[in-house]
Amino acid sequence: MMNRGVVALAALLTSIVGAAGCSQPDAATVEAEEETMTAETVSPGDSSGGLNRLQYETSPYLLMHADNPIDWYPWSAEAFEAARNQNKPIFLSIGYASCHWCHVMEEDSFSQQSVADVLNESYIAIKVDKEERPDVDQAYMAISQVITGQAGWPLTVVMTPEGEPFYIATYIPRESSAGQVGLLEILRTIIDKYWSIEYNEGELRHSGQSFVKVTQSVITPEAGETFPEDAHVRAIQELTALYDTTNGGFGAAPKFPVPSYLLYLMREYRTSGEQALLDMVLTTLDRMRAGGVYDHVGAGFHRYSVDATWSIPHFEKMLYDQALLTEVYLDAYALTGRDEYADTVSDILRYVASTLASPAGAFYGAQDADTDGVEGVYYVWSLSEMAEVLTDEEFRVLTAAAELPTTDGALREDAHYVLSFTAETGDIVSQTGFTASEVSAMLASSLDKLWERRQTRVSPAIDDKISTDWNGLAIAALARAGRVLDDENLIASASRAADFIWDSMRSEDGTLFHTYRDGVASVDGLLEDYAFFSRGLLELYQATQDLKYLERALELAHATEELFWDAKDGGFFQVATQAEQLVVRLKPVHDGALPSGNAVAAENLVRLGVLTSNNELLEMARKTFVAFGPLMETTPSQYTSLLGGHRLFTGNAYVAIVVGNTGDERLKILRDAVDTAYAPATLLVVLEGDTAHEEVSRVIPAAVGHTTLDGQAVAYVCDRQMCALPITEAAALTEMLAVHR
Numbered sequence: 001m002m003n004r005g006v007v008a009l010a011a012l013l014t015s016i017v018g019a020a021g022c023s024q025p026d027a028a029t030v031e032a033e034e035e036t037m038t039a040e041t042v043s044p045g046d047s048s049g050g051l052n053r054l055q056y057e058t059s060p061y062l063l064m065h066a067d068n069p070i071d072w073y074p075w076s077a078e079a080f081e082a083a084r085n086q087n088k089p090i091f092l093s094i095g096y097a098s099c100h101w102c103h104v105m106e107e108d109s110f111s112q113q114s115v116a117d118v119l120n121e122s123y124i125a126i127k128v129d130k131e132e133r134p135d136v137d138q139a140y141m142a143i144s145q146v147i148t149g150q151a152g153w154p155l156t157v158v159m160t161p162e163g164e165p166f167y168i169a170t171y172i173p174r175e176s177s178a179g180q181v182g183l184l185e186i187l188r189t190i191i192d193k194y195w196s197i198e199y200n201e202g203e204l205r206h207s208g209q210s211f212v213k214v215t216q217s218v219i220t221p222e223a224g225e226t227f228p229e230d231a232h233v234r235a236i237q238e239l240t241a242l243y244d245t246t247n248g249g250f251g252a253a254p255k256f257p258v259p260s261y262l263l264y265l266m267r268e269y270r271t272s273g274e275q276a277l278l279d280m281v282l283t284t285l286d287r288m289r290a291g292g293v294y295d296h297v298g299a300g301f302h303r304y305s306v307d308a309t310w311s312i313p314h315f316e317k318m319l320y321d322q323a324l325l326t327e328v329y330l331d332a333y334a335l336t337g338r339d340e341y342a343d344t345v346s347d348i349l350r351y352v353a354s355t356l357a358s359p360a361g362a363f364y365g366a367q368d369a370d371t372d373g374v375e376g377v378y379y380v381w382s383l384s385e386m387a388e389v390l391t392d393e394e395f396r397v398l399t400a401a402a403e404l405p406t407t408d409g410a411l412r413e414d415a416h417y418v419l420s421f422t423a424e425t426g427d428i429v430s431q432t433g434f435t436a437s438e439v440s441a442m443l444a445s446s447l448d449k450l451w452e453r454r455q456t457r458v459s460p461a462i463d464d465k466i467s468t469d470w471n472g473l474a475i476a477a478l479a480r481a482g483r484v485l486d487d488e489n490l491i492a493s494a495s496r497a498a499d500f501i502w503d504s505m506r507s508e509d510g511t512l513f514h515t516y517r518d519g520v521a522s523v524d525g526l527l528e529d530y531a532f533f534s535r536g537l538l539e540l541y542q543a544t545q546d547l548k549y550l551e552r553a554l555e556l557a558h559a560t561e562e563l564f565w566d567a568k569d570g571g572f573f574q575v576a577t578q579a580e581q582l583v584v585r586l587k588p589v590h591d592g593a594l595p596s597g598n599a600v601a602a603e604n605l606v607r608l609g610v611l612t613s614n615n616e617l618l619e620m621a622r623k624t625f626v627a628f629g630p631l632m633e634t635t636p637s638q639y640t641s642l643l644g645g646h647r648l649f650t651g652n653a654y655v656a657i658v659v660g661n662t663g664d665e666r667l668k669i670l671r672d673a674v675d676t677a678y679a680p681a682t683l684l685v686v687l688e689g690d691t692a693h694e695e696v697s698r699v700i701p702a703a704v705g706h707t708t709l710d711g712q713a714v715a716y717v718c719d720r721q722m723c724a725l726p727i728t729e730a731a732a733l734t735e736m737l738a739v740h741r
Helices: 004-017 027-036 060-064 077-086 100-110 113-122 134-148 183-195 198-219 231-242 259-272 275-290 319-336 339-356 383-389 392-401 408-413 425-432 436-454 468-485 488-504 527-544 547-564 597-612 615-627 636-650 665-676 690-699 730-739
Strands: 090-095 124-129 155-159 165-169 513-517 520-524 654-660 682-688 714-718
Touching: 060 124, 077 090, 077 124, 090 100, 090 134, 100 113, 113 183, 134 155, 134 165, 134 198, 155 183, 165 198, 183 198, 231 259, 231 275, 231 636, 259 275, 259 319, 259 636, 275 319, 275 339, 319 339, 319 468, 339 468, 383 392, 383 436, 392 425, 392 436, 425 436, 468 488, 468 513, 468 527, 468 665, 488 527, 488 547, 527 547, 527 597, 547 597, 547 690, 597 615, 597 636, 597 654, 597 682, 615 636, 654 665, 654 730, 665 682, 665 714, 665 730, 682 690, 714 730
Parallel strands: 090 124, 654 682
Antiparallel strands: 090 155, 155 165, 513 520, 654 714
16 A cells, blocks of 8 residues: 555645646547647757767667657666755656557647756656566556556656656647646646755655555565465456457457457366367457458557457567467467468467568567558558458458448548458348358458558568577577478577577577677577577477477576576566665566566466476476465466466476387377377477487486387377386377367
């Protein structure tokens, strides 16, 4: 609970500046503001050639602000020293390159001389790319969520020279208007009525300290000693209550995919056999794939849907969404055998390869929502343009499938639409008179033609940073997809990305960097970098059976312990002990758009511990799970990634050892049976040829002593204590893997 000093300041600021920035404005408000925006003469805040300090950064988001008239600093010791020496509050703005509202605020406020005049005179202004410095972003986002209950980007923070925030909001328009106080008024009020008055300045500093203290107490619950037995039951109850039975997904608008929910529900379905859990997943996947949140023309998923029906997206595309949803659709394919899920995986990864792959082999972070300052214009279609591009028959089929109006009036209005294929095939057949196969063929040819037309448009910008954590997710997805779909090209792509990060994004002492751009690797690696990349390497080992990837995953697991482990209470901190410490120290366990760092690190420990028979790794995993036991007493559905790892730990994780001679067709058949099974509790080891045994046994003791049966390939399925009798037939192996839950 907030103390009285914090409450008093919150009330005081609200009474003076209102609730500015606590929620995003609607689109109409922003459009009106943009129409009435006056052009101002701008002058550079600092440096040569009309550019400020950000010109020397590598982040595309920071470079976007390099020509602002504001005297921006990047996050640095220099900025904080300037604030202390000049006794100025710090204005901190956090965003990212593909964020639509960040673009709006840059144009509306940060490009304007009136805002620059106030900031340059009275504040030290710091600009942060949340994807380059997720530790900074998440620290202040945690404070925002605890103190205001709000979250989002751009995040706007006013704080003391010590980094203690006393005002936090999200998007704020430049000028005040009915019902909302603008940025200029907020900035002037803080200086004129608070910071310039010694007593009130002291109150601001005290309240900033209180905000930090309260947040740290909230995000650092008392360490646990046990993991509640009913956590899984309650998590399923909570997800069932959140589930949208009509449209799929969880909650109302805006609606996010939440891959962690879907992956966990499929695991629990395999454990319990409860069909309703799988139905929730499949309905959600079908609605998402049919809706406008999926790019039917160019493939890939947009960030989220602004409505409950998955129809209208927020148009940015993130690498991590493509990676995580690839794994979700892969699991659905493995469970059901439905080809449309495999096709979706192939389409997503085609988008990743064509748009987000760097020449070096790793992957860029995102594609913007905007083109020339307009969100979504690259993706939407008018009826007249579609009629121009398509044949009459194709136009009839496409508009029927997307349930679009085709009257003369609608054609003349020239409204723009997001393609969302919600109509049933039977209804399209009835409406158009074509057969189902003709409908399918014409939809495919229509989308091909629209793709060709789209190539004449200006494409949204690519945020061409390479981050270790997101690439780790992409490597895992590609490696798994290569195994399940039997596609060596996908595995080769995963290998190239992994090798690039290992070779180009590590320091001389072997520690990871977080980000890379223009030949420069920078920012010390965080927990997520180590955990996600280690998981990618483990998946890549299973896909390639190249021991170097397993050995690298183990090396990173040990480095994770050394750098981030909380020896007192268990679990992992986000920032390494010897790295820069922020105003609050996070131990991330809550799933957001990404699985939590602690969840992925803990599951890595379980898998690596089982695979290499290392009880020390398993004990560290146990301590991680119980450390967060008290959180599982609250709302366990917020921690589904950790719950999934806990299920693996408390059940039996298995190692499937496939042994055979080089060139033995049965060896490939048995390996394929493991690769294509839905078997999240099973790890694969392949011993091919005589030389493999000694090399693999050096790292994986369980491989010792396993041989062919009368010269023919066999599979052994082993738990932590023993191995089952050898299996020679793929069907029997598939059946055994299905039983192992």
